[in-house]
Structure formats: C-alpha cells, structure tokens
Amino acid sequence: SYELTQPPSVSVSPGQTARITCSGDALPKQYAYWYQQKPGQAPVLVIYKDSERPSGIPERFSGSSSGTTVTLTISGVQAEDEADYYCQSADSSVVFGGGTKLTVL
Amino acid sequence: EVQLLESGGGLVQPGGSLRLSCAASGFTFSSYAMSWVRQAPGKGLEWVSAISGSGGSTYYADSVKGRFTISRDNSKNTLYLQMNSLRAEDTAVYYCAKTDRGSYYDPSHGMDVWGQGTTVTVSS
Numbered sequence: 483s484y485e486l487t488q489p490p491s492v493s494v495s496p497g498q499t500a501r502i503t504c505s506g507d508a509l510p511k512q513y514a515y516w517y518q519q520k521p522g523q524a525p526v527l528v529i530y531k532d533s534e535r536p537s538g539i540p541e542r543f544s545g546s547s548s549g550t551t552v553t554l555t556i557s558g559v560q561a562e563d564e565a566d567y568y569c570q571s572a573d574s575s576v577v578f579g580g581g582t583k584l585t586v587l
Numbered sequence: 588e589v590q591l592l593e594s595g596g597g598l599v600q601p602g603g604s605l606r607l608s609c610a611a612s613g614f615t616f617s618s619y620a621m622s623w624v625r626q627a628p629g630k631g632l633e634w635v636s637a638i639s640g641s642g643g644s645t646y647y648a649d650s651v652k653g654r655f656t657i658s659r660d661n662s663k664n665t666l667y668l669q670m671n672s673l674r675a676e677d678t679a680v681y682y683c684a685k686t687d688r689g690s691y692y693d694p695s696h697g698m699d700v701w702g703q704g705t706t707v708t709v710s711s
C-alpha cells in the first residue's frame with residue numbers, strides 16, 4: 483500500500499526555521515496537504531494544494547514541492563507552533579504520513 | 588461559523604455496535620463530500636470512510652469495509668457512521684471532516700474543517 487514518510491521528530495529554537503518533509507512516490511502527481519494537531523485537539527489544515535495557505539493561518543507557514551518530496555516550512559518558529567504535523571495525499575484513497583512532532587526548544 | 592460536532596462515542600464490547608453522528612452548521616452541507624478519520628491512542632491519523640454530497644457514493648478503508656456504513660441526512664445536516672462487529676483495534680478518537688471542495692469525493696482533496704472528535708473504546 484502507498485505510504486508517506488515523515489521524520490518522527492524535528493526540534494528548533496524559537497525564531498529559527500523548521501522544515502518538515504514528507505516523501506511519497508505519487509507526490510509529483512498528487513497534491514499534498516498539511517495539518518497541525520496540538521495535544522487533545524482536532525487537526526487544523528495549515529497548507530493545501532502543496533503551497534496554498536488557508537485564511538487565518540499565519541504567513542510563517544509555507545509549503546513547497548520538489549519531485550517526490552513536499553516540505554512544510556515554518557519561519558520564525560514560535561512556542562505555540564509546537565505540535566504534531568501530518569502530511570496527506572492520495573493514491574486510490576486518502577493517505578496520511580506518520581506525523582512529525584515539532585519541539586520548540 | 589463553520590462547525591462540526593460529533594457525538595455517539597462510548598465504551599462497547601468487542602463484537603458490538605455503535606452509531607456516530609456529526610452535526611454540521613455554517614455551510615451548505617449537501618454541497619460537500621464528508622469523511623470520517625480516526626486516531627488510535629498515541630497514533631497517527633487514519634482515513635476511515637467518505638461520502639459524496641448527495642450520499643449516493645460511499646468509500647471505505649479496507650480495515651473497516653463490510654463492518655462500517657457511512658450515511659448522511661442532508662435535511663438534518665448530519666453525517667453518520669454505523670459501526671458493527673467492533674474490534675479492539677477500532678478503539679480511537681473519530682473525527683468527521685469536511686472536504687475542502689466539491690460535492691463529489693476525491694481522495695486527492697483536503698479536509699478544511701474538522702470536528703472535535705468523539706472517543707470510541709472497544710473493550711470487554
């Protein structure tokens with residue numbers, strides 16, 4: 483079955499740039515989406531169609547795509563950005579990556 | 588305000604049944620496909636099922652096919668998930684989510700609104 487691969491964890495200091503990657507063979511042909519999930523809360527869409535940002539999401543969140551890898555970039559990380567981040571794409575059905583825990587040191 | 592509110596979770600014995608509901612408000616419910624996504628304790632997100640805006644097309648993950656049934660009542664702005672033959676591995680928080688565009692279901696679409704989730708525990 484199709485898999486999306488994310489690093490289990492990423493750590494950054496406040497004000498630095500965090501980059502979270504997601505790799506999958508079908509990513510050149512399918513859009514990717516990114517969700518932020520804080521403990522005890524529902525996921526929130528932060529990036530759609532690889533690089534579009536929904537209204538209300540801070541500009542420090544951006545997305546990019548290159549070949550079989552998509553990247554979520556958080557510039558000027560703040561303490562409130564500490565959360566789990568999931569990528570989502572598709573083959574014949576919806577597929578989520580395993581999630582990346584972002585720790586703000 | 589666009590909102591989804593799940594209900595119906597609880598403790599059920601293996602082999603039992605449960606029906607989840609998701610009440611939608613703040614948008615034209617029938618114009619959007621809807622999905623159920625679950626998250627087992629300490630684990631990641633898993634797509635479970637989806638339904639088109641009209642309710643005429645339904646889709647299931649292999650892990651629940653033949654046991655779960657998704658449906659919707661557009662007159663009540665409510666999404667349902669009937670869960671039968673429940674197993675311990677179905678224990679999870681179940682979220683309903685709105686597709687970010689279109690009344691037809693397409694797995695390449697995202698989910699832009701999520702409910703707060705309802706907890707299902709399958710245990711004897």
